[in-house]
Amino acid sequence: MEKNIFIVDEKDKGIRIDKYLSEVFDDKSRSFIQGLIEKESIKVNNKIQKSNYKLKPYDEIEVLLSEPEILKVDPEDIPLTILYGDKDIVVVNKEQGMVVHPAPGNYNGTLVNALLFHCKDLSSINGVIRPGIVHRIDKDTSGVLVIAKNDEAHNKLSEQLKDHSMKREYYALVEGRIKNDNGTINKPLARNKKDRLKIAVVEGGKNAITHYEVLERYNGYTLIKCILETGRTHQIRVHMSSIGFPLVGDPLYGFKKQKFKLKGQMLHAKTLGFIHPSKNEYMEFTTELPQYFEEILNKLRNELK
Missing domain, CATH: 3.10.290.10 (RNA-binding S4 domain)
Structure with a gap:
């Protein structure tokens, strides 16, 4: 123990x-x-x-x-886009549709299964089904993640998450045209009591702060950059929906009628910056938007011409 x-x-x-x-x-x-x-x-x-x-x-x-259990999740030869790796960490660009870690009834095809195949060592702090996982993004959110290969690296990265010093920037396409160029949403979040699959703005919930900046405006849509001060489950999705601008394609918090055929919300973890746990140097990784994301943005840009 x-x-x-x-x-x-x-x-x-x-x-x-x-x-x-x-x-x-x-x-x-x-x-x-x-x-x-x-x-x-x-x-x-x-x-x-x-x-x-x-x-x-x-x-x-x-x-x-309790002490971490003996690992029982199987390694799988699943292609991974690895942006960086050394003895302490590995940084990956997760594709849309990939679950980060196994859950009861779903122990295959996840990022963890792939990591166990591609990496010899992962930290054990989060136990059997989440080895190495310091932070995560939703299944249908794409983008950059850092994974810890040992417990010391895991602890140091976790501290940066807790003290909000880790840089996390997301790009999101939302419904509607946001008039103001930037803003901050400070609303506490907790599990929705009526629907356990959802998160909701709840008084007395966990502190949650999202900063956003408008990048481009289209006919009925806005491309924004979101900077996380905290990292709660579904934070950007719930926060943007709470002010009337839900993410395009969001099956839980978005509009029922969708213009585009999508597999999930248009949200991409574009930039991640942190202090390397052993080198003590700042590192930053930026990823391109997925092809489907860019194609939809180009369609919206063409409508403005």
Whole structure:
């Protein structure tokens, strides 16, 4: 078992323990934390507390996490576009349609299966089904991802995600013409209580901030660049939909009637920048938009002529 100790700061006074720990463990959901509390794997000042326990300054929280299981996900010879690789990290350009990591009932054809074939070593921090995965993007979102090959690299990259120093820029095509040239969406996100497949803007949810900038305007559409300050599940998709400009092709948050035949939302993780975990040097990777994305943009540009 891995033991983690946290001392509560004054600024976190009154926050529910499950909410606090889901923020501390950015890759763990609130329900996962609640499950640990039910299993008595979490103690406050050496006592078992409930999920709704409100923290007090200087509370000592002990969290026990199970050791990673022996890896059982099979390597698969799936083509990968590798942008960079060394003993610590590998940077890839994920295609639209590829799931990042296996899930129950779907253990094949994922980025992890491909990585296990192409890389000898991956970090073990995220256990059996997510080895090396520091951050992820949705199945139908394409673009650049960094993967950790060892636990030290994983921890250092995760810290950059948590302190918002990792640069993440996305290109998205949205419905409607956005009038202002830029803006910031600051709305908390949580699982939709009525539909567990969806994320929603929920008061008391996880802090989520998206900055956007208009790149091009077309007839009824806008190409934008989104800069993530936080990285919540479906963040860009939900945030843009919440202000009336859902992503084109989005099956969950977009319009039912679509002009283009698409396999999913038009969202591409274009640029990723971070400090290399061992070289301590800044590295930045920028990828081109997928062919289908460019073809649709060209059609919209031609309509303006």
